[in-house]
Structure formats: structure tokens, C-alpha cells
Amino acid sequence: MRRLALLSLPLLLLVTVACTTETEAPEPAREDAVATRPSPFQDCAGLTDGPADPVDGAAAGDPLPELTLTCFTGGDPVALRDVRGPAVFNIWASWCPPCRKELPAFQRLSERAEGRLRVIGVNSRDSRGAAQSIGEDFGVRFPMLVDQGEAVQRALRRNAVPLTVFVDAQGRVRHVDSSGALDDARLAELVQQHLGLTVTA
CATH class of the missing domain: 1.20.5 (Single alpha-helices involved in coiled-coils or other helix-helix interfaces)
Incomplete structure (x- = not known):
């Protein structure tokens, strides 16, 4: 045996x-x-367009991390410190249930605040195919950066997804939220509180 x-x-x-x-x-x-299908996300070319607002040395908040990320759609890499604010960065991954839950609210925010506020995604530690499928399924159209090494989370000293970063017109981080899935009302509240912009929920 x-x-x-x-x-x-x-x-x-x-x-x-x-x-x-x-x-x-x-x-x-x-x-x-997936690579042969067109990306659902906008390109990142316009993220650094526009006049730079003078940075007030006395303003509260740290500047965005000195990192350069690739754009999901290709093109030139994007230096985070060159992004023109105000902006809301949504750091997410397809394998994260709260991330999937809140993505439609970020898409609606990008539509409601267009021209006044940038909504920018940062896809973290994910596969391209999974991220693209989520973008297609949830109708996500805002620009998407890629951070496979979690460099943004490490720089912000936050080990969490989803993570939402509120950045003012001077490029300073005003708030980092890691409370879980945000809905329309909570997003509008945080944008008003930290960036001084009113957006209908």
C-alpha cells in the first residue's frame, strides 16, 4: 500500500x-x-493645463507627493505636483468592494463639478484588464493614473484603499479620507468643507 x-x-x-x-x-x-478595446477613461493631457496659482507659503497643508505616474491611456507621464487644482484624487482598485461601490459617485461628481474641480483616479496595485472592465461596467470616464507600487499611499503614509485626497488650487493637500465608500452627499460635504466649493449631491 x-x-x-x-x-x-x-x-x-x-x-x-x-x-x-x-x-x-x-x-x-x-x-x-482588453488592450485592443478603447479605454473608457479620459486621457491625462489636460491635467497640468492652466495657469499656476501662486502658492501662499502660509497656507495649511502639504504639497502633493513628488511623484510621477503613468496615465492609463498612455501619453506623457504626469507629475502630481504639476496637476492644477482644485482636485479630488480617488485611489482605488478593482478587487476592493468599497472602491467599486463609490466609483459611480466620483463619476457623478466629475460631471456636476466640471470646469470647477478635477476628479482624477489613481488605480493602485491592480491589473489593467480588471481596471478597464470596472471602468466600462460603471461608466467611469474621468482621467486615470496608474500606481502599481502604491507609491502615493506610501508617500501619504496611508495604507488603505479606497483613499480620497482633496487638493486645493495651490496644489496643497487639504484632507485625506480613508473612512470607506463615499456617497454623493458625503463627497459634496467634503468638497465644501475642504475646498470651499458647492456641488449639488
Whole structure:
């Protein structure tokens, strides 16, 4: 009996390896298929457009981290400190249920506050295919940056997603929210409180 068990062990390992290989193989194909579809997100070209407001040295809040991220749609990388505010950054991942729950509220905020406030996504530690699918499914259209190494969270000393960063016209961080999924009313309240802008909920 012991001899039979030892003989069957290599066969069991072979079957296990084959199943693992078989289940992992389709992943790149899915990524390739996604790459051929147009991105649902806006490009990032306009994020640094506009006159820079003078920075008041006495203003409260730290500047955005000195980081440069790639844009989901390609093009030139974006230096966070060059982004013209006021802005709300939504740091999210497709595998995070509260992130998926709040994404539609951020899309509505971007529509309601267009021309007065930028809404910018930062997709964190995610696959391109999963992020694009969520964007398509939830109708997310605002510009999307990519941060696979969680550099933004580390720079802000926050180990959480979703994470929402409120940035004023001078590029200073006024508030970082990690309380969980935000809805329309709470987003409007936070924008009013920290950026002084009124947005209908």
C-alpha cells in the first residue's frame, strides 16, 4: 500500500501542475483582449493645463507627493505636483468592494463639478484588464493614473484603499479620507468643507 502511494505521488504532482498552468494561461489572453478595446477613461493631457496659482507659503497643508505616474491611456507621464487644482484624487482598485461601490459617485461628481474641480483616479496595485472592465461596467470616464507600487499611499503614509485626497488650487493637500465608500452627499460635504466649493449631491 505504501509503495502504491509513493508511485502515485508523481502522477498527482503532474496533474496539479497541469491544472495550475491551465488556469493561469488564459490571463494574458484576457489582458491582450482588453488592450485592443478603447479605454473608457479620459486621457491625462489636460491635467497640468492652466495657469499656476501662486502658492501662499502660509497656507495649511502639504504639497502633493513628488511623484510621477503613468496615465492609463498612455501619453506623457504626469507629475502630481504639476496637476492644477482644485482636485479630488480617488485611489482605488478593482478587487476592493468599497472602491467599486463609490466609483459611480466620483463619476457623478466629475460631471456636476466640471470646469470647477478635477476628479482624477489613481488605480493602485491592480491589473489593467480588471481596471478597464470596472471602468466600462460603471461608466467611469474621468482621467486615470496608474500606481502599481502604491507609491502615493506610501508617500501619504496611508495604507488603505479606497483613499480620497482633496487638493486645493495651490496644489496643497487639504484632507485625506480613508473612512470607506463615499456617497454623493458625503463627497459634496467634503468638497465644501475642504475646498470651499458647492456641488449639488
